[in-house]
Amino acid sequence: MLIKKCYNMKKNYTTAVLLTLCFGLTSLGQVFITELADPNDDATARYVEIYNGGSTSVDLSGWTLRRYTNGNADPQTTGEDLTPIGSLASGSFAIIAANGTAFEAAFGMTADISAGGGGPANSNGDDQIYITDASDTTIDFFGVVGEDGSGTDHDFEDGRAERKASVTQGTATWDVNEWNMDNAGGAGDGPLNVDGGFDSGAWIGAATARVKDENLVTLNMYPNPASDVLNISAQNTINTVEIFNVLGQKVINMQVENTSAKINVSNLNGGIYLINYEINNSTSTKKLVKN
Secondary structure, eight states: OHHHHHHHHHHHHHHHHHHHHHHHHHHTTTEEEEEEEOOTTOGGGOEEEEEEOSSSOEEOTTOEEEEEOTTOSSOOSOOEEOGGGOEEOTTOEEEEESSHHHHHHHHSSOOSEEOOTTSTTOOOSSSEEEEEOTTOOEEEEESOTTSOOTTSTTOOTTSEEEEOTTOOSOOSSOOGGGEEEEOTTSOTTOSOOTTSSOOTTOOTTHHHHSOOOGGGGOOEEESSSBSSEEEEEEEEEEEEEEEEOTTSOEEEEEEEEEEEEEEEOTTSOSEEEEEEEEETTEEEEEEEEEO
C-alpha cells in the first residue's frame, strides 16, 4: 500500500508539473501591455491595456499586474489580480482601470477591472509596470527598476506609452525601442487629453501581431515516440526549439531558422518532454515521448 501511495503521489506531482510547465510555455510573451495611459485632463481615467497577440486564448487565472512606484527598488507588496478577466481570447484586449466609473465616463466603454487609486493602473507616468503569470514569472515589463521615470525615456506623464506596431510579444526586459511615448515634456504628441490621442480597446499593431492562420504556426514532428532523431517541419520558418523535462529543466535549445530540422534526442532519458517552439514570432508547445 505504501509503495502504491508513493507511486500515485509521484504520478500526481509529475502531472501537475507538466500542466504548469505547459501553461507557462504557451502563454509566455503571448499577452503583453499595449498602452499605459495618464490623461492630461483627467487623472481618474488612467488605465493599463493588455492584449493577447497569440493564436490561442490564455487563462489569466493567477496572473497579476504589478507596479514599482517612482524610483523604488521594490515593487508594491500587492498587485492587481487579473483572474476576473478569465480567458483572454486571441486578438482580444483587457482594460485595467484605476477607476472603472471614471474610465467609462471618459472613454465610453467598460473596464474589465477597476483596480482602485492605489493600484498598479493608477500611474502618473513615472512608474514601472509589469505582468506576472500564475507561476510568478515576469511576462512583460515596462520601465527601469529603481529609476524615477520623470524626464527619462519611460516617462508618460500627462500622456501615454503605446507599444509600437512591430512588437509581437512581451518581454521581461525593458526595451525603449518597443514604445512610442507622449508626455508633458513634449515627447511624441506631447500631453494628451481624454478626447484626443487615446485608443483604449484598440492598438496600431493588432492587425499584424495576431496570427490568423493556425497552419502557419503548426509544428509537424515525427516519429513520436522518438528514440534517436526527431524530425520537425512547418509551413513557415521555425525560429527556435526548446525541449524541457518534467522538472521544467531545459535540456535542448536549438536555433533553427529553417522550415525543417533534425534534433538529436538520443542522449535524453526515456519519458515525457515538452517542446516549446517559435514560428512567425508565435510560441506554442507540443508533447514529446522519448523511448
